[in-house]
Amino acid sequence: MPALPPLPLPPALPGKPPRSRRPGPARAPARPRARARRAGRALALAGLCTALTTALTACGAGLEEQAPGGKGGLVVGSAGFTESQIVAELYAGVLSKAGFRASVKKVKNRELYEPELEKGRIDVVPEYAATLAEFLNAKAHGPDADPVASPNADRTLQALRRLAEPRGLKVLEAGRAVDQNAFAVSRDYAAKHHLKTLTDLGKSKQRITVAAGDECETRPFCRPGLEKTYGIDVRGIDPKGVGTAQSKQAVKDGKDQLVLTTTTDATLDQFGLVLLEDDKRLQNADNIVPVVNAKDAGDAKVARALDRLTRVLTTEDLTELNRKVDRDRLKPHDVAEQYLSRKGLV
Template sequence: MKRFFKYGLAAVLVLALMVSIFGCSGGQSGDNKDAKTSAGQNKPTIVIGSKTFTEALLLGTMTYQYLQHLGYPVENKVGLGELAVIRPALESGQISGYWEYTGTVLINVMKHEPSFDEEECYRLVKEWDEKNGLIWLDYAPLNDTYGIMVRKDIAEKYNLKKTSDLIEQIKKGEPIRFVSTQEYNERPDGLAHFEKVYDFKYPKKYLINAALNVGYEALKSKQAEAGLAFTTDARVKAYGLVMLEDDKKAFPVYNAAPVFRKEIIDAYPQLPEQMKKLSSLLDDETIMELNKQVDVDKKSVDEVSREFLKKSGLIS
């Protein structure tokens, strides 16, 4: 929440002096100059929010640090809450922007059928939210959806790179145990849809039901050869597992993208292109590594975010 306190004429003079000093500092890049100039014209503060899981915290923190470096007036509300909290906060103007997933809004907000095409899904949510005064900026390559993971030894044994490669081995009768959840196996857009897209039937004797997050442990302990995973989960990398390419697009798309209130983009028209420099760097492998540094290596979100931005040349 913005905090403005009145301390009399002396405080106003001090504040004016500080704005003068920092607003006129030299040595800024072209982007920084634009942001500094805008900030000096009483433009709105950009309040950055995020959801509370690691990946969302990283995306929000990177955005806050990046925009702060560019000289924007920013406020940190990273970790505000999940969809039921953060979406109304954006709609009401309590926050100015946060990273959302295309499939999440399509399915949970618009009540639309899942989409399996990145461009189509993005277009649908972008057009929907324009009517709500919300602007979706370019989405990142990262797609935090379901995927098929296999143990590294299995990937090497069968030369598996794509999901189709795995299906070929299953059709040959190879004893590849697959761990997923009962809920996924029973959902019409779950296992049945997966089998339809890849034109096969998984032998029931090789299907293992487990709790949502137990599959990673099952592969690690060699109780299964393959399993259902989230494509950006840190444990895939931490456990030395291999994520196969979903080459026939069997899983709904959940590309992450920054979403801002229209008045913010109107006030700072250079923001979309600047944010694109960040979003274009974030693919599945990159965000998985960043998630790992936080969840497995126990580094702070702030440290991991700042290191990534520096290595990418977005901040100094």
């Protein structure tokens, strides 16, 4: 179809200069340019916001401290039983409150985590003064070394520090919380053989299997101590763990006769078990004490954070915390968090 001729412009009004009427297509180029300018401003603003966000994030990250050794966060070691897991979570909580990045690493037993502590792969562990002292004593002087631990907490800590320092370990202050190894039997077994003490068990001449960790075979306060100090006829070790539900159930069911647990075990009644008195004091006073890798966690700020907890924690607290995990089935992390909040430590 041929194009139509253009319409004529209207005449100008009198007294006013004629206005130029631009054809519609002439305005089109202005719109993309405007949109481009607006898009450019939006991109610039977004870039500025991103830069500011990154800077603020970096500033926030700087508020969380690295470990004193400069390697990053602090790793708190935990052995494979309830109480150790709870106290490790307590340590991580107070360290986090002090500004450190703290995490918990569960390791089966002392034979595995202590070398990791020396190497700096673990930075902090909750320990038991007398037990660790004898462990390091045997490492340094052999399994037949004269004992260095005793029921006296101060002397035991002094001995522990002498053994720990050459290994690059620092022993912090111990508190009032004490937990010792303990041995329990079922109520029925105790009644049948007239047992109240470990001496009674030795005199009964019963052959027994001990439900415990596999390290009980060589620990001086476990199988060797039961045999040497009390004359107990230990037939073998059933490696179900220290004070675990499986260990206690095995004794309740009669599969095993003796279970290695602790004096703060809060669930013995549930399994119908009773503690036998350590009447010859095979077990020494085991105050709970933080032990750290001196290079990576040996500065004063770490010690101050852990000391705040050490001064508050009691043996009764430990028993109650164990009960919440073992009986009430709460998680160690949650139990620790509630305790720290209740005591005003976080």
